[in-house]
Amino acid sequence: MAAEHGGARGSLRRQLLSGFLAVLGLVLLLSALFQYFALRGFLIAAAVARLQDAVHAATASGPEPPADLMRALADPRTTVWVLGPGGAVVAASPGAAQAALDPRTVGTPWTVAGDMLAVRVPLGGGGGFGRRPPPGPGGTVVLATSLADVNAVLGSEVRLLALGGLAALVAAAFAAAWTLARGLRPLAEIAAVADAVSAGSLDRRARASGLPAELATVAVALNGMLDRLGAALRQERAAHERLRRFLADASHELRTPLTAVMGYLELWRQGGGRGEAEMEAGLAAAHGQARRMASLVDGLLALARVEEGGASASLPNLRRILTETADEEPNSAVRWPEVAPPVMIMANADAVARAVRNLVGNAVKFGPPDGPVEVSLRREDGWAVIEVADRGPGIDPHDLPHVFERFYRGPSERPGSGLGLAIVAAVAQAGGGTAEVLPRPGGGSIARLRLPIATSKTGPSPT
Numbered sequence: 001m002a003a004e005h006g007g008a009r010g011s012l013r014r015q016l017l018s019g020f021l022a023v024l025g026l027v028l029l030l031s032a033l034f035q036y037f038a039l040r041g042f043l044i045a046a047a048v049a050r051l052q053d054a055v056h057a058a059t060a061s062g063p064e065p066p067a068d069l070m071r072a073l074a075d076p077r078t079t080v081w082v083l084g085p086g087g088a089v090v091a092a093s094p095g096a097a098q099a100a101l102d103p104r105t106v107g108t109p110w111t112v113a114g115d116m117l118a119v120r121v122p123l124g125g126g127g128g129f130g131r132r133p134p135p136g137p138g139g140t141v142v143l144a145t146s147l148a149d150v151n152a153v154l155g156s157e158v159r160l161l162a163l164g165g166l167a168a169l170v171a172a173a174f175a176a177a178w179t180l181a182r183g184l185r186p187l188a189e190i191a192a193v194a195d196a197v198s199a200g201s202l203d204r205r206a207r208a209s210g211l212p213a214e215l216a217t218v219a220v221a222l223n224g225m226l227d228r229l230g231a232a233l234r235q236e237r238a239a240h241e242r243l244r245r246f247l248a249d250a251s252h253e254l255r256t257p258l259t260a261v262m263g264y265l266e267l268w269r270q271g272g273g274r275g276e277a278e279m280e281a282g283l284a285a286a287h288g289q290a291r292r293m294a295s296l297v298d299g300l301l302a303l304a305r306v307e308e309g310g311a312s313a314s315l316p317n318l319r320r321i322l323t324e325t326a327d328e329e330p331n332s333a334v335r336w337p338e339v340a341p342p343v344m345i346m347a348n349a350d351a352v353a354r355a356v357r358n359l360v361g362n363a364v365k366f367g368p369p370d371g372p373v374e375v376s377l378r379r380e381d382g383w384a385v386i387e388v389a390d391r392g393p394g395i396d397p398h399d400l401p402h403v404f405e406r407f408y409r410g411p412s413e414r415p416g417s418g419l420g421l422a423i424v425a426a427v428a429q430a431g432g433g434t435a436e437v438l439p440r441p442g443g444g445s446i447a448r449l450r451l452p453i454a455t456s457k458t459g460p461s462p463t
Helices: 002-058 065-072 094-099 148-198 214-268 276-307 318-328 349-366 420-432
Strands: 076-081 088-093 110-114 116-120 140-146 374-380 385-391 434-439 444-452
Touching: 002 110, 002 116, 002 140, 002 148, 065 076, 065 088, 065 374, 076 094, 094 318, 148 214, 214 276, 318 374, 318 385, 349 374, 349 385, 349 420, 349 444, 420 444
Parallel strands: none
Antiparallel strands: 076 088, 076 140, 110 116, 116 140, 374 385, 385 444, 434 444
């Protein structure tokens, strides 16, 4: 996987480097073209100005006959044509025939034909040639000169620009490669962290300090994702461990009554217990063990339904739940609240009612035979608090952290499935509340169930 990441990292580096060099190359090319054409225009303009200055200097004293003008403009590098007022060639220098240029096609201000630069210069408004120009339009002079010097300079400029651009690209490539390697190093560290986490090192985190803002954002996002992933994996492991213990405890708890029932059945099958008293005792014992198994199965189903969220939430009134539970509880030792406030919560009514019955039944079972067991309901800072207090011997401090665990019954010899308080804790957790058992001042215990009161977002909260 590291190799794959390395390949992807190299590919990104090549893409960034090639893109940067392509843009830089395009910029250098455009700059070179601008310099080339600017220099070419400057050199041609200088040549045009030189030819125009020569004509103006030769005709400064007035119009000259074509022969005199030819001699004035005599230059081995320059070809001269003199055009009359009608555009016809009236005179030409000796090299005009080899110029392969029609002077009548030369435009203004100048024309480039092949390797020749041709310039048309008007002679002014006199007309004709001679010492006394006749009236009428004047003629023009066309001069053509070689561009060999200009091309030589431009060739040198092209070579200089090419070498300079190539050197700039090579230097930029090395600089960009070093910069990219340094800039992508944090990404390599982040990839290494991802590899380590995928290999099982859930505690590895990416460094977020000292990085550019963009990479720091990536590192922080990755760390947050890893934190959530680690928490989810830990919860999954904890759930798996709880399931393993749950299955082990359930099988252990169910094995005892099942073994007893099977033992009684095997005894009767082999002819034992023929007397009526023995049969009655055996049936009572088998029935007790069967009821114990039924209680265990019922508790397990209730616990699984609450933990899996199978019970739909509603807006039950806790005062009504306490009233209905009091009607179902025959024990006169339980003192239910005579006046309780109407408190609405966002929870499942049946699950909350079962939790209350479990708290009351647990207090009755472990309290003194004559009670009393006191049940109360109150509001407390947005919470509905149900308390069940008894005056029994209390719970050993060593057992308090374990009372909400499944099948935990402590050293008591009293019957029970060990699931009552576990169901209470599951109901509290499903409703977003808490459950706790505290020692009561003066002796006994207080079991407290706290559930959030329904707000305007979840439903009405009566006052």
